[in-house]
Amino acid sequence: MVKEIERTGLPVVHICTVVPISLTVGANRIVPAVAIPYPLGNPTLEHAEEKKLRARLVKRALNALTQPVDSQTVFEK
Numbered sequence: 001m002v003k004e005i006e007r008t009g010l011p012v013v014h015i016c017t018v019v020p021i022s023l024t025v026g027a028n029r030i031v032p033a034v035a036i037p038y039p040l041g042n043p044t045l046e047h048a049e050e051k052k053l054r055a056r057l058v059k060r061a062l063n064a065l066t067q068p069v070d071s072q073t074v075f076e077k
Contacts, residue, residue, distance in 0.1 A: 029064040
């Protein structure tokens with residue numbers, strides 16, 4: 001689905017827990033998530049720290065949307 005949306009001209013970021021799967025399906029902008037049961041969080045962290053973690057992931061994804069890519073790119077940091 002990611003590839004089809006991008007064909008219309010809208011950039012898409014795939015936030016995922018298993019990067020090799022995203023690479024296999026052909027996602028262009030990939031942001032690794034935390035873990036399979038909690039992709040955008042970590043319940044073992046204090047509330048304030050988990051909020052910072054989530055903010056970092058969302059900011060990384062928003063940054064990935066602004067980057068021109070011509071091949072699959074993993075945005076680690």
